[in-house]
Amino acid sequence: MAAAPQETTPDTSAPVWTRVAVIGAGAMGAQIAGVIALSGREVALADTARDALDRAGTTLRGRWDSRVAKGAMTAAERDAAYGRITFSDNVSDAVSDVDLVIEAVVEKLDVKRDLFSQVDGAARPGTVISSNSSSFVPSSMAEAIADPTRFLGLHFFNPALVMKCVEVIAGPQTDPQLMSDGTRFVEQIGKEPVVLRKEINGFVANRILNAVRDEAIYLLEGGYASVTDIDRACRTALGYPMGPFELMDLTGVDIGYLTKKARYAASGDPKDAPSRTVSGLFDTGQLGRKSGRGFYVYDDKGVKQGENTDRPGASD
Template identity: 65%
Template sequence: MTPIRTVLVVGSGAMGSQIAMVCANAGLTVACTDLDQSALDRAESMLRTRMESNVAKGRMTAAQRDAAFDRLTLTTDRDTAARTADLVIEAAVEKLDVKRSLFAELAALAPDTAILASNSSSFVPSSMASAVPLPERFCNIHFFNPALVMKCVEVVRGPETSDETMAAATAFVEKIGKTPVVLEKEIPGFVANRILGAVRDEALRLLEGGYADVVAIDTACRTALGYPMGPFELMDLTGIDIGYLVKKQRFAESGDPADEPAETVARLVERGDLGRKTGSGWYTYSESGEKQGLNPL
């Protein structure tokens, strides 16, 4: 098994850019690619702000920050980066057809020894691995938002994933300073998000049933259950559209009405109120991301 020294992250959104920075901080050579140069510019600005904050708080030295950025390339040239990657991590939009098409292209570019991995928690490895010629080299490596902070990373085996791939992926997670949680059998949502999903769905039932409002439910979860943030606050952080797309996909597969997105979630998505990234979701936010108040439903 080739040691993982060079990483390609496809997608420079909140997750992709942070995953790339985590890898660069750990001493790996990293390329983070996107189709849109403006998206890469936004990613670099966000990362520099975060790293500067880490230096100011004494979490790293200025020299360590500079060395990490020297190892990180933000580029629109995905194909060149893919040809030398030991590990490719996809962090694109949560649409299965997009991911399958992307992996088919990446598999034709990357070395046969490269591991192909998705950051998705909603799509299991087998749903994407069938698009590549070497499914034994495919797995999911699922980070949590914010990836620069959260320690847990789920490593998920598909039906054809080899032991060697799982061992290398797990070793990679440990190398970048994260805690691997290994799933030997795939299931949509994996471990953490299935538990979070159950909490989210119950919170939405309580809200739509008129039992308690958004603030009350979030407050109960923080003060009674010890959650760092309530389910509505968390949806705003991760993006309301992410959960919405996952629910839509599951409903398309199952036909079970229980898998449909909640009415209030659908309403917010239709309005474009997707959480912190749009300035409003369940709550409203200032330009700096500070919570300001409730967003009228």
């Protein structure tokens, strides 16, 4: 009698997606590439702007030099991680021979869709395609590729080199095995996955965060308390590492504005639209730390100098 076939247990320790391309060399894309390189994987960081790639390389080197100086990593670990990153100004070349693509470009749906169409045409069949979008659901982007079953959301948080959370978001057509692989990948790169088995605009963390931000804006625009005092209350009473206005300045007022615009476009509910305060800052180019002004004023090293009393609506 033939022996019964033995059941095999999948090797969950085996590396998932060993070759990765990150598209977009801004603050998030650069740090996502750094996280993946630190996990021992080869990563191509692609952007059509050569100066963005140069800044990304300089930023990563600077952060890792600081870690070496503090004894948090060795010079050999730094050099090995940096050596795993390839910087490319040709997106099609960067995605031509990878297992996973992570999009990290501007939060504009038409830009993302155009990029996914390009990636789909240049990548190998079966390549997993994902987005770092902080608000757009997978189904709104997966329609740009031929096989939406191989699309999912992988939402990292700023600063990605530090923050542990990565949201893994399924679209209605995402292959369940892809969600399992995505969760393992997040764990293997040293992060903690939060799995969304059904898509919703804003996902989990940002929906909760936006509720806090909306209340902070309400208190500010109603004249109940200042930017500084609302932030202080969140730090000293609620234990937040930084207040909602400090966080908006860190991540970029423009990111919050575009996220709100996207949610309003999806829901049609006026409460989902950007507030007049955030709209005013966006319209005047006061985008937070990166522009030197937002809810606060910053020096050329990004150090907070005090509340921005010249922001739109500050004298109301």
